[in-house]
Structure formats: C-alpha cells, structure tokens
Amino acid sequence: MTALTIASQFDPRVNALLAAQAGLPVLDLAPGPLTALPDADILFVLPAPKGQSLLATQAPEQWPSRVRWVQLASVGIDYYPPWLFQGPVVTSARGTASDAIAEYVLAAIFSATKRIPEIWLGDAGDWRRLSLGLVKGSTLGLYGFGSIGQALAQRALALGVKVIALRRSGAPFEIAGVEAVADLATLLQRSDHLVLAAPSTPETHHVIDAAALAHARPHLHLINIARGNLVDHAALHAALDAGQLALATLDVTEPEPLPAGHAFYTHPKVRLSPHISPSTDAIVPALIDKFLHNLRHFRAGTPLSDVVDTARGY
Secondary structure, three states: OOOOOEEOOOOOHHHHHHHHHHHEEEOOOOOOOOOOOOOEEEEEEOOOOOOOOEEEOOOOOOOOOOOOOOEEEOOOOOOOOHHHHHHEEEEOOOOOHHHHHHHHHHHHHHHHHHHHHHOOOOOOHHHOOOOOOOOHHHHEEEEEEOOOHHHHHHHHHHHOOOEEOOOOOOOOOOOOOEEOOOOHHHHHHHOEEEOOOOOOOOOOOEEEEEHOOOOOOOEEEEEOOHHHHHHHHHHHHHHHHHHOOOEEEEEEOOOOOOOOOOHHHHOEEEEEEOOOOOOOHHHHHHHHHHHHHHHHHHHOOOOOOOEOOOOOOO
C-alpha cells in the first residue's frame, strides 16, 4: 500500500513529528469544525467537550470519500459527532494515558489520606500534630476495569491496598488479586476510595446519583477521572453537605468548565481540576506510537487494534 496521506487536527509542530516518524505526508487541518473533507486516507482527530467540537455537527458532503481510517486521540467516543463512526474503521487511543491517570488518582488518594495541603506550615503558630491516615490496608473500589483501572489496580496492589472492582462485562480481571463485587451498592459500601473509570454511555449517565450515594461510607473519597456525566452533581453536592461521604476529587465535570460561581469551586469537600489527569509530556509520543503501531497493520491489510465499538462507548 503506497501514496497514503494523513490529515491531522494536531498543531503543525506535532504534525511535523508525525510525518517524520510515519514517513508520510501530513495535512494540517485548519482550526475549527471540519466542514470539508481533506484529500487524505487517514484522519487523526482530537476530542472536544460538547459545544466545543472540533468537528462539524453534520457530516461533510460525500463523507467518507477517500478516508479509510479514523484515529481518535482519546479513548471515549462521546466527544465526537455520530457521523464520524459511519463509514471507515475508527480506532481509539486506549492505553496512551492510563499510566498518567493512574498516577493522578494515587496522588489524589495520598493527598486526601495524608491531609495535604492542610499539614503544610505557614507560621510557627500552625505547628501542631495531626493524625494522618494510612493508604496501606485501605480499600480501593473501581467502577470500570479497562486500561485505566488495570494500571491503577497494579499500582494500588503494590502499595498493600485491597482492590475491588465492578465491570460491565463480567469478564475475569486481567490483574491477579482484584476482587469482583456484585453491584454498585456493594462497591460503595466497601470502598474507602472509589474511582469512576467507565465510559460515558446511556447506562452510566448519572450512575452516581442520590440512590447510589445512600450506600456510601461516611469517609468515602469519590474520584472521577472518566466523564462528568457519570455523576449527578446536585446529588453529590447534597450528599457532601449531609456527610454521606467525605470528599470528591473531580477531574471531569458536566459541563466543562463549570460555570462561574458554581458551588464546587469553593466547596471545602471538593477538589476540582481542569480535566488534566492525562496531560503529561508523554501523551503526544504515546499517541504517535499508538498510531504507528496501527499504521503498520493498516499498510499490511491486517486487523487494527482498539477498534471502536460504538455500542460499548469506546
């Protein structure tokens, strides 16, 4: 297979790197929604929250035309319009940010357990001894057990943390030592830290609602690194105020960003970050490596890895 051309929504600097490593020409797609089809065989597209899409709501005329493969720069598919999945094969970036997100979660767990930043001193009058928690021996609950859940489970188990998980498929866990639980209520009842690591689908929309939070331990630390719409924010706010759980670390929200004046910006039991958990210097090289792996298969006419299943949401 020869004369392939890639069209990419990355900035020109990254596209130049992609072209050099792929050995193929890369077209720079202009900023803004894609309304006209590029003259390319492969499309590399970036995610954007709803209302900020880098792709047009309606498919470009004659879609997919020459395009035979679409590579996403994310795992979830909810940040892309439906027409993108109607035609050529679409592959996701599964696994490219798993290590970074797992480290973010562990940082959030250690910060909460060791009462950071509360323990830092700003004055001699602040000198006092506080009782800190222990991560070892705690229970980590995982809602979803894809590449992020697996990366996190490996690290948590090495720290002496008990890991329990609930996955939609019911398939055996890839990591030895992880215990399956029967339902979400049990996961909430047993977890000290609960991480949401499932895709955004109709089934997971507001899965953490008032009914679910009624099962939470009072000291539960909820961590959402998946999508903001997995959590009913009004229910979470009420539950935090009522003492049904102790803390929420939210790297994702609904919408993003939250509007000015939203209670979560100043709530003493909420730690909010701007969907930054995947963001490290390693993410672009990882995306390019992922793409190059599939490019070899594409050229050879063999099956691509991590093909998107729209029914599953990733």
